[in-house]
Amino acid sequence: MTLLHLEGVTRTVQLIDAPPLTILSSIDLDVDIGDRVSIVGRSGSGKTTLLNLLGLLDNPTSGTMLFEDRPVHSLSSGARDRLRGRAVGFIFQQFNLLQGRTALENVMTPLLYAEGRQFWQRARIATEMLERVGLGDRLGSLPDRLSGGEQQRVAIARSLVRGPRLILADEPTGALDLETGETVMDLIDDVAAESGAALVTITHDPAIAARASRHLRLDHGVLQVISAVPA
């Protein structure tokens, strides 16, 4: 099943006293359930802009974008926010943990925007998620008491706690040493595989990119397929 479908998507930015700047042009991309996609590119090639579009944080300037066969532009702002919360999990390079909150509170944060069982049983669900990433003994630790690898594991637990169908990882190992980065990527791959979610990773690191089944390159806003491995 196609989770994401982009066809002829462009993203331009209006500049003052200058012609519009095209960041992404004619992007065609399909992401299916369980896909492993890596996107590489130089700084300023538009990787993060693409990630924001895929994560429903930004809107395309033109083109068609479907999320689970629904046209994204037809969704209201609130509906897009709720869809993002329910279906998309973000893993950031700088972890972006909420300071002053414990690991458990950080992982519970996305569940505050859920409904029903996920909301009312958020402490139990978040605890199980942290145990799953090997931090069952660090529930009450604040981010500044955790190592970089542990912080990223908390961030992974937080991004997966609502069971998203799409995981978007922006340089997930960029702030980690090589060995810890490998461990974290193993974890992301495992958890994504278990949940059946699609994983789109943006990275500079060829080794990280090599873990994906499909490899894409973004160059000056144009997306090119480097290789595709049949799932």
Added chain:
Amino acid sequence: MKRVASNLVGSVIEAWQEVRIHKTRVMLSLIGVAVAVCAITTVVGLGAVAQQATLESSERSGGRAASLSLFASTNDGSTPTKMPEIWRTALERYQIDYASRVVNTSQTVQFADGAVPVQTVGVDLPYGTMHRITLEKGVWFTDEDQARLAPAVLVNSIFWDRLGRPDLRTHPTATLVGERTTTAVVTGVYPALSWETEPAMYMLADALIAITPVVTDPNLQFGPPSYELWVPVDVSEQLVTALQRDVQGALGAEASVQVNRQDYAAYMDGDPYLSLKLTVGAIAGLVLLLGALGLVNIALVTLKQRIREIGIRRSFGATAARVFFAVMMESVVATVVAGIVGVIAAVLIVKSPLVEDFISQGQVTDFPPFPVEAAVVGLVCATVVGALAGLIPALVAVRVKVIDAIRY
């Protein structure tokens, strides 16, 4: 419905987490709002005490609402001889329980350091209630006092001081000098008003008349007594007309009769304390405005530090409405807590004996309880200020672009 419930609970949890984590900032906000709420509640509370002081002072001099005065004299200024009978008939006819003759005179009293003229007021038993007279020693006149051979007197504290502050249980006496020297028994002491410097005393009117017969010669010390009545406000106007007609009719054309309403409320249209309340309200509003400005200032400054956090929350599904409500709730939660602290502080201030004495200036005998409306006003103001002060940061928070916020 499920979404509304989880959104509401979730927003409160978020607000509480913010309050808990940003203790310093919240404390700063709390101080400003708590001081403002304390000020507004204190001002309203003290206003109630001051109002009570003014009311009691007015009632002491002019009587309670509605107090009528009746004055009758013949054309030569003397007391009409039929007046006592007419007075009794009027009270019976209109079933008035609270009524008193008021005879103002000067009675010479022998103190240890010499004989001094003392302002003396002859009254009937109900006068004490009608004029809200409270004694600091002893009790107001009773039926037994009317039967005394040695008249009872109630003296002010200056009189009592000049007697040497004797214990009333020893039945201290005072010598009243006149045509016949009379020994009076001091049965009570009332507090002198702040502007009083001379001794004064009350006697029962019958006793006063007995030792100094009411004279018909206007050149002598005191003229005819006046008569006072405390009646329901809603029938006071009809009674003024009726008494004027009855007494004038009974005395005939050669007598002059005046019946007037004399209490403070007779001279006021509408709420007699409206101007005081408006002044107090304006001051309190200004204080609260300053507190609110401080709160908005702190909230806006700290919001800049939270833009990244707002972006992160938005990336995990927080809608704009949810962010708006959470930021607003945070402000409201903080100010309500501040409001409670402020109200408690205000109660402690207003009910402290020092402050009560200072505001009442000795004019209040029935201190009002801390006005509930002052506490309610304080809490409502705190909540409204919290909502208003949270509005601006909440609007700013909603306008944050998620992508920019995450990178902030």
